[in-house]
Amino acid sequence: MCRREAGAFIQAVQGTDDVVVACTQEQRLFGDLAVEVKAKTSVIKFVNIRETGGWSRDAKNASPKIAALLAAAHLPEPEPVPTVTFKSAGRLLILGEIDQAEQAAALLDDALNVTIFTQGAGEAGGAQTRRYPVLGGQSVRLEGWLGAFTFTWQRNNPIDLDLCTRCNACVAACPEQAIGLDYQIDLSKCSAHRDCVTACGATGAINFQRDAVQETAEFDLVLDLRAQPAFSRHALPQGYFRGASVANLLHLRERVGEFEKPKFFEYKQKLCAHSRNEKVGCNACVDICSAEAVSSDKSRQQIKVNPHLCVGCGACTTVCPTGALTYAYPRASEQGLKLRTLLSTYQKAGGKDAVILLHSQEAGQALVNELGRAAQLKVAQGVPAHVIPVALWHTASLGLDVWLTALAYGAAQVLVLNTAEEAPQYTDGLQAQMQQAQSLLEGLGYAKAGQTSVQWLRATQALELDTELQRLTTGKQRLRSSIPMATFAVMPEKRSTLSMVVDHLLEHAPVLKTADAPEALALPNDGALFGSVVVNKDSCTLCMSCVSACPANALQDNQQAPQLRFFEKNCVQCGLCVSTCPEKSLSLVPRLLLTPQRKEVRVLNETQPYGCVRCGKEFGTLKGIEAMMSKLAGHAMFQGAASERLKMCGDCRVIDIYSAGDEQKIL
Numbered sequence: 104m105c106r107r108e109a110g111a112f113i114q115a116v117q118g119t120d121d122v123v124v125a126c127t128q129e130q131r132l133f134g135d136l137a138v139e140v141k142a143k144t145s146v147i148k149f150v151n152i153r154e155t156g157g158w159s160r161d162a163k164n165a166s167p168k169i170a171a172l173l174a175a176a177h178l179p180e181p182e183p184v185p186t187v188t189f190k191s192a193g194r195l196l197i198l199g200e201i202d203q204a205e206q207a208a209a210l211l212d213d214a215l216n217v218t219i220f221t222q223g224a225g226e227a228g229g230a231q232t233r234r235y236p237v238l239g240g241q242s243v244r245l246e247g248w249l250g251a252f253t254f255t256w257q258r259n260n261p262i263d264l265d266l267c268t269r270c271n272a273c274v275a276a277c278p279e280q281a282i283g284l285d286y287q288i289d290l291s292k293c294s295a296h297r298d299c300v301t302a303c304g305a306t307g308a309i310n311f312q313r314d315a316v317q318e319t320a321e322f323d324l325v326l327d328l329r330a331q332p333a334f335s336r337h338a339l340p341q342g343y344f345r346g347a348s349v350a351n352l353l354h355l356r357e358r359v360g361e362f363e364k365p366k367f368f369e370y371k372q373k374l375c376a377h378s379r380n381e382k383v384g385c386n387a388c389v390d391i392c393s394a395e396a397v398s399s400d401k402s403r404q405q406i407k408v409n410p411h412l413c414v415g416c417g418a419c420t421t422v423c424p425t426g427a428l429t430y431a432y433p434r435a436s437e438q439g440l441k442l443r444t445l446l447s448t449y450q451k452a453g454g455k456d457a458v459i460l461l462h463s464q465e466a467g468q469a470l471v472n473e474l475g476r477a478a479q480l481k482v483a484q485g486v487p488a489h490v491i492p493v494a495l496w497h498t499a500s501l502g503l504d505v506w507l508t509a510l511a512y513g514a515a516q517v518l519v520l521n522t523a524e525e526a527p528q529y530t531d532g533l534q535a536q537m538q539q540a541q542s543l544l545e546g547l548g549y550a551k552a553g554q555t556s557v558q559w560l561r562a563t564q565a566l567e568l569d570t571e572l573q574r575l576t577t578g579k580q581r582l583r584s585s586i587p588m589a590t591f592a593v594m595p596e597k598r599s600t601l602s603m604v605v606d607h608l609l610e611h612a613p614v615l616k617t618a619d620a621p622e623a624l625a626l627p628n629d630g631a632l633f634g635s636v637v638v639n640k641d642s643c644t645l646c647m648s649c650v651s652a653c654p655a656n657a658l659q660d661n662q663q664a665p666q667l668r669f670f671e672k673n674c675v676q677c678g679l680c681v682s683t684c685p686e687k688s689l690s691l692v693p694r695l696l697l698t699p700q701r702k703e704v705r706v707l708n709e710t711q712p713y714g715c716v717r718c719g720k721e722f723g724t725l726k727g728i729e730a731m732m733s734k735l736a737g738h739a740m741f742q743g744a745a746s747e748r749l750k751m752c753g754d755c756r757v758i759d760i761y762s763a764g765d766e767q768k769i770l
Contacts (some may be wrong), residue, residue, distance in 0.1 A: 106132055116142035123176045125169075127151040150176040154475025155492050159485030167454030168491055174448040175441050181433035186363040187410045189249040189341060191323040193359040194218070196254055198242070199328025200225030201285040207326060207347040208235050214356045215324065220256065221264075221285045222329055228284020229269065237264045239287050243317065245325065245333040248411040249342025249358060252322045259315035260287045266308035273309060276302035324358055326351065337526035338394035338414045365432040367415035367496075368408055374427035376677030378404045379652040384679030388419035388428055393526035417500025422532045424632050424675035425655060426597030430500050435600065438501060439508055439593020445491055446512045456583050457489055458576050459509050460560070461501060462520035464494040470522055473565040483569040487576050490518075499529045503536045503632065504593070504600040506557045507543070511589035511607050515582040518560040518575065520568070534559065535630030543605075543695065546624035548613030549585045556582060587611045598655075601632065602672065605695070615697060624695040631693030634676040636669055638707045643667070643688040644727040645710055649680035659704065665724040666709040672702050686730075715752040717759065722752040 104111060106129050115122050116137050122144050124133055130149045137147055152172050156165035195215040197204040202225035208217040212235065220238045221229070229237070239262070243255040262273070267286050274282045277299050281292035288299070288309075295311075303309045325343045327333055332345050342358060344351040376385040377399065388397045388406060396412035397419055408419070408428070420430040429435065442459065449457050462471060471492050478485025486492065495501065498519050506517045519537075521530065540557045544550040560575065562568035574580060591603040614620055626633060636658065645665050650658045657673035658680055660666065681689045695701075712721040713728045732749060735741040741749065744763060748756045 105129065109133070109136060112136060113140050116140065116144050116147065119143055119145075121146040121148070121177065123148045123150060123173060125150055125152050125173060128153070146180075148176050151472070154472045155486055156488070158475040158479035159488065160478060161485065161488040164488035167449045167452035168457075168488055170452040171445040171449040171454070171457075171491060175445050178441060178444060181437050184432045185366045187366050187413075189251075189362040189364075189411070191250040191342065191358050191360060191362070192216070193324070194322045195324040195326060195355065196220060196252065196320075196322040197326045197328065198222060198245075198333070199326075201229040201237070202227040203328050203347065205230055205235065207328065207352065210352055211326075211355060214359065218320075218322070220254070221287065224283035224285040229286065231269055233269055238320075239264050239285070242333075248340040249362070250323045251411070252325050252340075252342065253319055254322060254325075255317065255319045257315055257317050258313075260290075261309050261311045261313060262286055262288055263308050263310070263313075266306060268306055268308070270306075272302040272304075273299035324355055326355060336393060336395050337528075338416065340394070340412055365415065366410050367413055367417065367430060367432050368410075368420060369429045369431045370406075370408060371427050371429075372405045374425045374654060375405050376425050376427070376654045376675055376679055377406045379654070379679050380404070380648075380683060382652065382679065382682045384652075384654075384682055385424060385675075385677040387422040387424065387532070391418045391422050391528045391532045393418070393528060414497075415500075416497040416526075416529070418497075418526075418529050418532060420597075421499055421502035421536065422630070423597070424677055426599075427654075429595065429597065432496075434595055435501075435505060435597070436593050436595050438495075438505060439600070442493070442505070442509045442514075443512050443592070445493070446509070446514055449491065450513055454489060456515040456581065457491055457513065458487075458516045458518060458582075459514045460486075460490050460492045460518045460520060460572075461495055461498055462492060463498055463522065463524065464496060466522040466524045467498065467520045468494050470520070470562065470565060470568055474568050477565045477569065483566055484573055485569070487572060489515075489581075490572060490576055498525065499533060502533070503540055504597050504604065506536075506540055507604045507608070508589070508591075508593055508600060510544075510549075510556060510584075511586050511591075511604055513584055513586075513588055515556075515584045516576065517557045519558070521559050521561045523561075523563050530559070532630070535627070538627050539630050539632065542626050543608065543624065546614065546621075546695070547608055548615075549608070550582075554582055598675075605633075609697060612697075620697065622696070622698055624697060626693040626695060628693055631676045631691075633671075633695045634674055634691055634693040635671055635696065636674065636680060636707065637690045637692055638667065639686075639688040639690075640708050642686045643684075643708050644686060644730045645708060645724045646685065646727060648683050648685060649689060652679045652683040654679065658707075664709065665712050667707045668704050669707045670702075670704050671696050671700070713750075715755050716747065716750040717755040718752065720752045720755075 104126055112133055113136060127149050150172055152169045156169045193215040195217050197207055198220045200223045201221040204219045211217060218236045239260050240256045240258040243257055245254050247253050278296055279292045279294055281289045300309050327345050328347060389399055394412045394414045396409045397406055400407040417430040420428045446457055474483055475485055477483035509517050537557045541555055544556050550556050560571050562571050589607045594600045645667055647660050650660045655673040655675050657670050659668045661668060676691050676693055711725040713723045713725045714721050748759055
């Protein structure tokens with residue numbers, strides 16, 4: 104609706120039903136009206152159908168998409184999750200040349216408590232009047248986040264800035280011009296004339312005998328003006344700003360008080376494939392995190408995620424093979440319900456071959472809106488009628504399980520919009536999963552070579568987005584839905600969803616209906632979530648180290664016999680078994696087994712049990728005892744009778760030691 108229909112809006116909000124307004128242009132107006140008339144409804148939502156559907160050269164065919172967008176808008180909000188709290192008292196540290204730092208401080212000191220760490224005089228040097236505390240020396244380390252930054256530096260300059268009065272006497276007296284207007288001495292120029300000490304006189308701010316001291320201080324906010332900033336990571340910590348832009352200065356002024364954000368992730372340590380027994384397997388989440396919020400906790404054999412550094416991109420949950428890390432806000436099940444609602448409503452309204460366009464809710468949404476306006480002005484085609492934009496907190500938060508599910512719900516294609524705001528490692532991680540999806544779909548007969556069902560769409564400008572959408576989704580490039588409609592729901596557990604969508608794909612796979620159907624489908628090595636384990640039977644001793652290391656229960660022992668068994672459906676290709684095996688007998692084979700044996704336990708290796716040479720009790724495997732005897736054959740402590748004890752069970756070994764007449768005993 105438009106503002107001229109405000110009366111209809113007022114009437115609607117007097118009821119108790121949820122209200123959905125198909126207009127974002129006048130969201131503020133309608134929000135104010137709802138407050139003014141004391142609306143009885145507790146839920147008012149706004150959905151954009153203008154730029155996404157109405158403003159397009161293809162608008163006459165957009166009714167199914169508009170119906171789908173309106174249906175999704177009626178879905179309940181995501182369930183609440185725990186929050187992460189930041190508390191800021193406004194203690195600001197500015198790092199940089201003193202002239203620029205003081206200029207920035209002058210724009211902020213009415214709202215913030217400013218401290219400057221000088222890194223040179225700059226062009227103008229410091230002001231004659233010292234208005235702010237100034238620190239000097241060598242920067243060592245900055246770490247933390249909004250409300251909890253810790254800055255460490257070394258006070259290694261002869262001039263104590265707390266005592267310096269900025270009288271400039273030392274600057275004028277120095278024959279080498281080693282003292283700048285930041286009131287620090289460049290020791291590489293100083294030749295020990297010490298005229299500055301004499302000029303400083305009774306003030307005593309200059310002392311060349313002062314020991315260098317490392318100090319730390321805590322701050323709530325940091326403004327970094329240096330050419331080499333403290334953080335080079337893609338996603339900066341909350342409360343840290345690079346450069347004195349107008350936007351940064353305004354944001355700094357607003358960062359005083361208590362703030363909350365959702366805790367975007369959930370972590371289940373028992374599913375984690377990162378580490379077992381001091382061996383590292385999967386490192387995917389650590390490698391992909393652009394905020395450096397995920398790290399290895401070697402002491403506890405797991406990863407740890409700092410919720411204050413986490414920016415909610417979800418890339419770690421997308422590349423996690425086991426589902427130990429899951430995206431919590433919104434959950435995968437809630438995103439799955441949204442996609443199912445969009446696609447089912449679109450199809451019921453007569454739409455065909457829908458394309459899901461996943462984009463970020465900031466840069467991506469702005470680009471889609473800009474494209475809609477360009478189409479309304481007749482300078483672009485606009486979003487095609489069969490392309491349904493879906494906003495995400497971040498495009499990296501959805502991966503293979505949800506992409507394939509969207510295709511199983513009736514989408515012909517899934518596009519992920521890259522607007523250059525994504526970190527480079529996100530592109531690599533998601534591209535690897537896209538290749539996995541393409542290999543699956545091509546191998547099962549759902550797509551032909553060159554028909555990419557899941558792919559990146561790269562654009563930074565509206566017209567570029569327009570060109571790419573037209574190229575990928577219209578004419579001969581337009582893909583058709585090829586997968587029969589699925590009825591399963593996306594589950595909170597990643598592997599459960601993957602299992603159901605793979606079962607659905609296998610059930611209807613065209614390639615399995617042919618006479619020469621393959622037994623297995625090879626997958627790319629990078630990012631594989633399915634596969635087998637191959638055992639070198641000549642070197643494997645069945646020590647079962649791999650069984651204890653496997654986080655997914657894919658490798659299993661047999662309590663009744665010396666057997667190494669394997670359940671391929673559970674294998675996540677993390678590599679922990681490979682890194683754990685002392686004999687280096689295991690290797691991974693990325694693949695999807697297409698036969699029913701994928702869900703059956705099979706024996707990878709077995710051997711004869713070894714019985715105690717004294718009592719006959721089975722206590723190991725033949726290959727294990729033989730390997731131990733071979734390795735200890737030349738050891739001085741395992742000769743003669745001691746060698747025979749290696750062939751005994753634990754009880755008989757003790758009895759033999761105490762009953763041997765030639766055994767020396769120390770009392």
